[in-house]
Amino acid sequence: MSVVGALATLKAGGAYVGLDPAYPDARLLYMLRDAEALVLLTQSSEVARFASADVAVIDLDSFVPPPGDAGQPPDDFATIDDVAYVIYTSGSTGEPKGVQVSHRNLLNLVNWHHGAFGVDETDRASVLASPAFDASVWEMWPYLTAGASLHVPSVATTEPRSLRDWLLDAGITIAFVPTPMAECLLDLSWPSGGALRFMLTGGDVLHRRPSPNTPFALVNNYGVTEATVVSTSGLVSPNPGERVAPSIGRAIAGVRLYVLDEHGRPVEPGEAGELFIGGDGVAVGYLNRPTESATRFLVNSSSSEVDETRLYRTGDLVRMGLDGEAHFLGRLDTQVQIRGQRVEPDEVAAVLSTHPKVQQCVVAAHEDGYGDTRLVAYVVTTNAVMPDHDVLQEHLAAWLPLYMIPATFIEMDTLPVTANGKLDRNALPSPGRRFVDSGSRSVKSASVEGVIIAILEELLELESVDRDDNFFELGGHSLMGAQVIARLEDCFDLEVDLLTIFDHPTAAGIATVIEQDLEDGEGIEHPRSGAPDIPLVRR
Numbered sequence: 001m002s003v004v005g006a007l008a009t010l011k012a013g014g015a016y017v018g019l020d021p022a023y024p025d026a027r028l029l030y031m032l033r034d035a036e037a038l039v040l041l042t043q044s045s046e047v048a049r050f051a052s053a054d055v056a057v058i059d060l061d062s063f064v065p066p067p068g069d070a071g072q073p074p075d076d077f078a079t080i081d082d083v084a085y086v087i088y089t090s091g092s093t094g095e096p097k098g099v100q101v102s103h104r105n106l107l108n109l110v111n112w113h114h115g116a117f118g119v120d121e122t123d124r125a126s127v128l129a130s131p132a133f134d135a136s137v138w139e140m141w142p143y144l145t146a147g148a149s150l151h152v153p154s155v156a157t158t159e160p161r162s163l164r165d166w167l168l169d170a171g172i173t174i175a176f177v178p179t180p181m182a183e184c185l186l187d188l189s190w191p192s193g194g195a196l197r198f199m200l201t202g203g204d205v206l207h208r209r210p211s212p213n214t215p216f217a218l219v220n221n222y223g224v225t226e227a228t229v230v231s232t233s234g235l236v237s238p239n240p241g242e243r244v245a246p247s248i249g250r251a252i253a254g255v256r257l258y259v260l261d262e263h264g265r266p267v268e269p270g271e272a273g274e275l276f277i278g279g280d281g282v283a284v285g286y287l288n289r290p291t292e293s294a295t296r297f298l299v300n301s302s303s304s305e306v307d308e309t310r311l312y313r314t315g316d317l318v319r320m321g322l323d324g325e326a327h328f329l330g331r332l333d334t335q336v337q338i339r340g341q342r343v344e345p346d347e348v349a350a351v352l353s354t355h356p357k358v359q360q361c362v363v364a365a366h367e368d369g370y371g372d373t374r375l376v377a378y379v380v381t382t383n384a385v386m387p388d389h390d391v392l393q394e395h396l397a398a399w400l401p402l403y404m405i406p407a408t409f410i411e412m413d414t415l416p417v418t419a420n421g422k423l424d425r426n427a428l429p430s431p432g433r434r435f436v437d438s439g440s441r442s443v444k445s446a447s448v449e450g451v452i453i454a455i456l457e458e459l460l461e462l463e464s465v466d467r468d469d470n471f472f473e474l475g476g477h478s479l480m481g482a483q484v485i486a487r488l489e490d491c492f493d494l495e496v497d498l499l500t501i502f503d504h505p506t507a508a509g510i511a512t513v514i515e516q517d518l519e520d521g522e523g524i525e526h527p528r529s530g531a532p533d534i535p536l537v538r539r
Helices: 002-011 025-035 044-050 103-117 135-144 160-169 179-186 290-296 345-352 389-397 448-460 478-492 499-503 507-519
Strands: 039-042 056-059 083-089 097-102 124-126 149-151 174-178 198-202 217-222 232-235 255-260 272-279 297-299 310-320 326-331 336-338 341-343 358-367 373-381 408-411
Touching: 002 039, 002 135, 025 044, 025 083, 025 097, 039 044, 044 056, 083 103, 097 103, 103 135, 124 135, 135 149, 135 174, 160 179, 174 179, 179 198, 179 478, 255 310, 290 297, 290 310, 336 373, 341 345, 345 358, 345 373, 345 389, 389 408, 448 478, 448 507, 478 499, 478 507, 499 507
Parallel strands: 039 056, 124 149, 124 174, 174 198, 198 217, 373 408
Antiparallel strands: 083 097, 217 232, 255 272, 272 310, 297 310, 310 326, 336 341, 358 373
C-alpha cells in the first residue's frame, strides 16, 4: 500500500513523507505537522489514529476514483530540483528532523543502480524496509523505473531461515537486507541455481564475508539519508582467511568523497579523517531547519564544478585505502546505528528527561558479546527512588519507536563530568550483566522451563530471568529471537516457529509450547549435546 501511495504522489507532482504505522501516535502526528502535510494516504486500520490531524485523510482500502476519471495520470509540474520525498531521522534536540531529497538526487541513485546491477524488466526485487526508513527508497524506484517487479512478503520474515526460504520461493533476483540479518543469512546453506544475483546490505558495520560457495554476490554499501541512501558500494570478496573487515567500497557514480582533518584539509591515503560527501546525491537540506542545514550542508569553496559546490558533513570517521576503497572507523559524535536505524542517543535522553522522576540522564550505546548494539540509559532520580524499568520504557514508548528504547537503565548518584564540567562519557560504567533482585522471584525449575531460562539469561546477558519476564522488555529483539529458536531446536530436536516468541514472549509461555510438542512426540526427551547443563525432565 505504501508503494502505491508513494508512486501516486510522485505522479501527481508532489513530495511524499514515509510514515511507519509501528511508530507511536505522538511521533506520527508531529511528523505530519512538521512536514505541513496536506493529504494523508493510509488504510482502514489506521484512519482512527489521525482523527486529530489537520490533513485530508484518504483511505486507500476504500478509495473510489471520482466519476468521469479516465484513469489518466495528472499533469506533472515537478522539476528535477523539486523535492521528491522527505525522510525523518533521529534528532539530538529530542525531535525528529525531515531530510528533503530532490528528484535530481533520486535520479542519480536510480541511474547508478541500473548500471551497477544490470537491472531490467525481468528482475524481481524484495521490499522489506519500513516506509519511514530510507532503504525503502532504494527498494522501490530503481526497479519500478526499469519495469522490474516488487515483491512484499505476505508474512513477517524476521527469522533468517524464513527470509531465506521466501527469497528463494519468490524468485527474488536482487534484495536489500540490513547488515545484522545479512550476517545471519550468510550462516545458512543456500542451494545452487537460485534466482538471487545480488544481496545488498548496509546500515551497520559488516564483520562477515560470504563463503566461497555462496551462490550470490554480497555487496556492502554505506550511505546517509542526507546523501540519498547510498554513497559508497563495494563487492565483498569471499576470502575466508581475511582478518580485515570488509570495506564500504568506492563512491558511486555522481558522488565524490572527501576525507578531511579537523581543519578541513584533505588527509593522506591511509590516514583517518571525517567523511564529507559531494555530488548529485547531496540532499536539499533539513525541512524548516535552516540553522541545522547550514551546519551540516556546507559550501565547498575549493571546487569549481557546479555539482560540487555543496558538501554534506557526515560526522563519520573513515580511512581511504590506497586502492581507493573506504573503510568505516566509527562516529565522531554519539550517533549510532541500532539494527540498521540511525539513532541520536541525545534524542532518547531528551524524551527520558521529561519523566517527573528523572532529574538527569544520559543515553549511550554499548555493544554486547554478540556484536549487537544496545542503548543504555544512565539516570539520576529526583527523589532517590528509581522507577521500574518498564515504567520508563512505557514513558519512552509514547513518543519513540521500539528500536530507540533502551533495554537497560542504570541508576546513578551523579553523572560523571570532566575537569571543565562537561559530561564524561568515558567514565560511564559499563552495563555488564544486569543483576536482578530475585528475592521475590519464583524458583527456576530443573525442567523445560529451566533450560529456556538458562538460554535467555545467556543471550540477554542477565544474571536472573524470571519465568514471567517478557523477552522483548528485557532487551530482546527479532534477530536475538532467531538465536533463541536455534538454541531451542538444538536442545529439544524440534522445529520451533519464531512466532512462538512473539505469541508467548516469556519462559513460561515458551515452555508450554515446547512441552506440548514433547507430549505429542515431536521431540526428544533430553537435550542434545551443547545444551545448557540443566537436567531435562517431563512434568
